[in-house]
Amino acid sequence: MIGPRRSLRPLSPAFAKSQIGRSSETCELQRGRMRSGPLFVLKDTIDDSKIAANGTLVRSKRLARLEAVLLISRTPLSPKKVAQQAGLVDGKEAQQLIELLNTSYDMTNSAFRIERTATGFLMMTRPTLVTWLDRLHQRQSQMKLSQPMMETLTIVAYQQPITRAAVESIRGVQSSDMIRQLIDRSLVRVGGEEDSLGRPFLYVTTRQFLDMFGLGRVEDLPDYETIGRQREVKMVGDEDLSEAAGAESANAAEPTSPESEDPADQQAA
Structure with a gap:
């Protein structure tokens, strides 16, 4: 079944540091020295945010505004929208600062991480903490899916595009009502x-x-490629079975020659 959020693989400090300033002409990684040890600086003509070797982040006002915007947003925001709300130059700067925040979050084992979804960036709680959050707050009823709905959604997600009849064939029960409810929640179309x-x-x-x-x-669904290959193999197998069944039906429909009839039948005739 689909979980409420995908698993996040924490970045190693070495890898995280190597990503700061990646593919940027105005942003470069520089090493400095402070009392706390090596310092990694996001060199920019505007922003002066700094991240220490232990993951501690010295936030500029621009970075703090960006973090606040993502913290209070309930829906994903595009880089351009983040830049507009936080008073940044453009979406490129927003993405650079988000990358810096995620590096600090990963290095300090933060409860949050900024993930890029299909429609933009969204600050999320790490999956390992979801159980604890559920104990404190009940999820919104309109987004809480029943077991049959989750089962139907899982089938559609992994087998899409798929017909209602195919969903019902897999579930073994009538599913039009479940599909209609998923459409009402804008999860299926x-x-x-x-x-x-x-x-x-x-x-x-x-x-x-x-x-x-x-x-x-x-394609980011867990084991999506494996299940997709299994589906392709099954479909090919079904086609072979259909062809074999068709050939068998054709043979059965052919008229029987007198020589091949049972002797008892000939005698009776």
Whole structure:
């Protein structure tokens, strides 16, 4: 089943440091010295935020504003939107500062991390803490999915595009009501029609689904590629079985020659 959020793999300090200032002409990694030890400085003509070797971050006013914007936002924000809300130059600067924040979060084992979803950046609580948060606060009822709904959503997510009949074949029960509720919550939508008799609707997940589960794309689902390959193998196998069944039916429909009839039948005739 799909979990409420994907697992985050903490960056090692060495790798995290190597990412600061990556692919930037105005941002370069420089090493300095302070009483606390080596210091990593985000050199920029505007921002002077600094991150120490132990992960401690000296925040500039610009970085603090960006962090505050992401902290209070309930929906993902594009880099351009973050820059506008935090009073930054542009989306590029916003992404640089987000990268710096994440480096500090990872090095200090923070409870938060800024993740990029399909529609923008969103500050999230690390998955390991979700259980503790659930004990303190009840999730919003409109976003709480029942077991049948979660089961249906999982099938659509991993098998999309998929018809209602195919969902019901996997679940073994009628699923039109579950699909309708998922559509009402903007987690599933009609993505087209199947080129078959009756042209049934094909259902796919939405961007809100990706945002809800902290995914950048459908392929980020756990074991998505493995399950996708299993589906392809199954579909090929089904086609082979269909061809074999068709050939068998054709043979059964052929008229039987008199020579091949049972002698008892000939005698009776």
